[in-house]
Amino acid sequence: MINKRGLSPSEFEEIDQDLLNALMVYDQYIEPSGTKMDMYFHAHLCHMITMNNPGMTKELSKKIRMSDYDFLGLLDDSKTTQERYEERIKPKDQQSEIEKIGNMIKAQIQNKRN
Numbered sequence: 001m002i003n004k005r006g007l008s009p010s011e012f013e014e015i016d017q018d019l020l021n022a023l024m025v026y027d028q029y030i031e032p033s034g035t036k037m038d039m040y041f042h043a044h045l046c047h048m049i050t051m052n053n054p055g056m057t058k059e060l061s062k063k064i065r066m067s068d069y070d071f072l073g074l075l076d077d078s079k080t081t082q083e084r085y086e087e088r089i090k091p092k093d094q095q096s097e098i099e100k101i102g103n104m105i106k107a108q109i110q111n112k113r114n
Contacts, residue, residue, distance in 0.1 A: 036074045043069040
């Protein structure tokens with residue numbers, strides 16, 4: 001209801017907290033909508049098209065999973081949003097540390113030359 005109808009900021013301020021919590025539970029668990037449901041639809045459609053391909057071998061059909069078509073990573077509930085964020089940031093942090101080490105080595109070499 002909150003996503004479909006859209007509440008104005010004044011409606012959010014005026015709504016009873018218990019009612020807002022109930023609406024949030026309804027939106028997220030009872031009648032979910034939005035990105036995750038769109039991803040379920042997309043992944044299921046792509047999986048069914050692939051599985052119904054006449055050129056599909058039995059070996060390949062055993063390997064293909066619906067999660068292969070989850071390009072946003074939304075269907076896997078094993079990790080929280082925070083864990084996914086930290087996982088995405090980790091390679092960037094490693095790269096910046098490698099660059100720092102490279103800059104330190106470069107500075108030491110330049111100091112030895114002078």
